[in-house]
Amino acid sequence: MALESYDTENNDLDIALWPRERAIEYVIDNYGETVKRIIFTYVKNYVATDDLFQDFLITVYRRLDSFQGESKLKTWLCRIAINKCKDHLKSPVNRIIYLREHIHDTGHSKSPEQLSIKDEERQQLINAIFSLSIKYREVLVLRYYQSLSIKEISELLHLNESTVKTRIARGKGKLRSKLGGVQFDEIES
Amino acid sequence: MTKSNRNYKDAFDDYIGEEPLVKKEDKERFYRWLHQKEKKKSTSAHWRPKLATATLFVGAIVFSFIYLQDAFPQPEESDQPPVVEEEETIPFDQVREQLETIMSKYTVGMTKEEVQETFGQGKVYEGQSETDGSTYEAVEYQFIKTTNEKISLHPWSPDHVEYYINGDIGLSFNVVWEENGSSYAFARYLNEKGKRISTVDFSSDGSIYKDGKFIENDLYQIEASGFFVENVAASLQKAPEYISEEDLKTLQNLNIKPLSSTDRFQELLPHDYQYIKQMKSLERLYLKGYTLPMSVLKSLINLETLIIEDVQNLGFLEELAPLENLSYLDIHQTEITTVSGLVELKSLNQVVLNKGKVTDWEVLEENGIEVVESP
Numbered sequence: 001m002a003l004e005s006y007d008t009e010n011n012d013l014d015i016a017l018w019p020r021e022r023a024i025e026y027v028i029d030n031y032g033e034t035v036k037r038i039i040f041t042y043v044k045n046y047v048a049t050d051d052l053f054q055d056f057l058i059t060v061y062r063r064l065d066s067f068q069g070e071s072k073l074k075t076w077l078c079r080i081a082i083n084k085c086k087d088h089l090k091s092p093v094n095r096i097i098y099l100r101e102h103i104h105d106t107g108h109s110k111s112p113e114q115l116s117i118k119d120e121e122r123q124q125l126i127n128a129i130f131s132l133s134i135k136y137r138e139v140l141v142l143r144y145y146q147s148l149s150i151k152e153i154s155e156l157l158h159l160n161e162s163t164v165k166t167r168i169a170r171g172k173g174k175l176r177s178k179l180g181g182v183q184f185d186e187i188e189s
Numbered sequence: 190m191t192k193s194n195r196n197y198k199d200a201f202d203d204y205i206g207e208e209p210l211v212k213k214e215d216k217e218r219f220y221r222w223l224h225q226k227e228k229k230k231s232t233s234a235h236w237r238p239k240l241a242t243a244t245l246f247v248g249a250i251v252f253s254f255i256y257l258q259d260a261f262p263q264p265e266e267s268d269q270p271p272v273v274e275e276e277e278t279i280p281f282d283q284v285r286e287q288l289e290t291i292m293s294k295y296t297v298g299m300t301k302e303e304v305q306e307t308f309g310q311g312k313v314y315e316g317q318s319e320t321d322g323s324t325y326e327a328v329e330y331q332f333i334k335t336t337n338e339k340i341s342l343h344p345w346s347p348d349h350v351e352y353y354i355n356g357d358i359g360l361s362f363n364v365v366w367e368e369n370g371s372s373y374a375f376a377r378y379l380n381e382k383g384k385r386i387s388t389v390d391f392s393s394d395g396s397i398y399k400d401g402k403f404i405e406n407d408l409y410q411i412e413a414s415g416f417f418v419e420n421v422a423a424s425l426q427k428a429p430e431y432i433s434e435e436d437l438k439t440l441q442n443l444n445i446k447p448l449s450s451t452d453r454f455q456e457l458l459p460h461d462y463q464y465i466k467q468m469k470s471l472e473r474l475y476l477k478g479y480t481l482p483m484s485v486l487k488s489l490i491n492l493e494t495l496i497i498e499d500v501q502n503l504g505f506l507e508e509l510a511p512l513e514n515l516s517y518l519d520i521h522q523t524e525i526t527t528v529s530g531l532v533e534l535k536s537l538n539q540v541v542l543n544k545g546k547v548t549d550w551e552v553l554e555e556n557g558i559e560v561v562e563s564p
Contacts, residue, residue: 016501016524021223028216036210037201049210050218057219065501065524066478122200130204133317145201 013069024061031074034146035081041141042085044130052088056081071155078156082138089134128178129171136171139164279333279359281381287332287360288389291376295364297395297407298372304328304364325367333359350386353379403458411437417461420445439470446477457481465489472514476500483508490514496564498522506530517541519564532556 012030015023035056040049059080067076129140142148142156150168154161294307305311311328331340336357352358360378367373371393380387390398394415395408409418410433422429424443425436443465445457457479465481466488473494480497483504492512496519497503503523507530509515515534519541529552531537539559544550553560 024219025216028211028219032211032215033209036215037205040205040210041201046210050215053211053215054218054222057215058222061219061223066499068499122197123203126197126200126204141201144197147198 012073015073016064016067020061020064023064024057027060031077035077038078039081039085052084056084075156124179128175132171132174136167139167140171143168278354278356278379278383283333284359284378288376291362295374297391297393323368325365327363327365330362331358413461413464414458417457419448437464437468440468441470442473443471444475445479487511507533509534
């Protein structure tokens with residue numbers, strides 16, 4: 001089969017059979033941005049995001065053989081990235097760094113004049129999400145940023161669907177107590 | 190996507206940054222790693238011309254140096270300003286001695302009282318882990334401190350490298366107790382070259398790492414990864430802390446597989462391979478998602494049964510020929526496509542494989558080896 005015919009998301013379940021460099025190019029071009037943004041939501045630091053993304057690419061390169069196509073390629077890749085982030089955060093030094101680091105000012109945010117009241121509320125909400133502990137932050141990021149279903153989140157994080165629902169509910173509760181009246185609009189899958 | 194989903198997504202993107210995070214540098218960095226890896230592989234094949242070039246280059250430099258010295262006379266020694274060596278950082282010998290003291294006296298699992306009795310009161314602090322929101326208590330020590338200035342290393346960030354570079358602190362040591370009862374510790378100091386901070390991590394599972402590289406296991410009797418020791422323990426149905434080198438020598442049946450979902454990305458360490466090589470009594474080996482280097486596999490001279498799952502390739506199968514007792518090989522859940530090398534194995538009776546994947550399986554039958562498709 002010609003390589004060109006692999007270049008659709010529907011056909012990437014057999015990526016383990018592709019030439020490895022081609023597979024990595026495909027992963028970077030098609031899933032790199034999503035993966036890097038997920039990594040950032042864990043470590044909240046651009047330099048660490050770059051380093052972990054490299055780690056992620058090396059792991060994918062080495063373990064491509066073990067992708068059996070049982071889950072979507074995106075799910076498999078996100079799982080590797082999330083495990084990398086959690087391993088990174090487990091390191092004693094990183095725990096202390098990230099514990100003490102305040103919410104990062106990315107420098108890309110819109111100025112208050114550019115934000116409508118609704119936008120501003122949402123921005124506050126996102127800031128508050130980034131100040132939550134990982135276990136609540138990750139489910140809210142995957143649900144509201146990556147728009148994954150409860151089932152997909154449960155597969156990705158190896159959690160029961162009921163646990164995911166509970167964490168989302170508790171995460172929202174913590175946000176309410178941080179922000180007062182700000183509410184989540186209900187999201188549609 | 191609904192409007193509300195889009196709005197949240199946009200707000201997240203505003204926070205993280207609207208510019209793409211994936212840059213061409215990411216690909217370049219990855220390919221640098223890949224090419225270095227490939228270069229390492231081929232280095233041994235090209236050492237002679239490289240050595241000749243290097244000799245020529247060094248010779249040219251030495252010749253130029255001698256010639257230039259003759260051509261431009263140097264000023265008299267007395268004309269030169271005296272060289273003053275500034276010794277700003279703390280001598281590394283002192284730091285090393287302190288680190289050795291810590292490594293000999295600290296053991297994972299010590300209580301706060303035991304630690305304080307051993308190392309002094311230190312600075313006690315509390316915090317909350319971002320990973321799971323749990324609380325912890327910790328003690329920090331600043332050893333070989335040369336200043337009376339009150340130094341606070343928290344928040345812990347690379348900016349504090351200056352304290353080590355300026356020689357204010359030789360080594361800091363933190364011991365942390367989590368609310369779930371586990372504890373870990375880490376020591377930080379300026380490395381021997383004085384260029385960057387080195388870290389020695391004492392993990393709660395007993396593994397000790399220096400700058401991320403495994404040094405030893407403080408919890409288990411053998412100096413191997415926790416993942417390997419736990420697999421041996423599971424195979425023997427013993428607690429991992431009781432696994433000894435003697436157990437490895439008498440072990441007859443070993444399974445190496447992920448024991449939990451987080452083990453999926455665990456890797457075996459070179460230390461683990463050294464222990465596997467000692468398993469001279471091993472008769473049955475089951476590998477799921479892991480391969481061993483051929484040099485390790487072929488040292489298992491008493492192996493009779495080998496079952497491999499979820500791997501792409503094993504290498505040149507004829508290299509297994511030293512396994513004179515291997516009679517049963519199951520590779521039906523692998524991606525191996527050629528097996529003719531197995532005819533070199535004198536005792537091999539039965540091979541389980543997927544005939545749809547393996548192109549040359551008939552060669553085995555022609556050589557008297559039974560081929561079946563399911564175990």
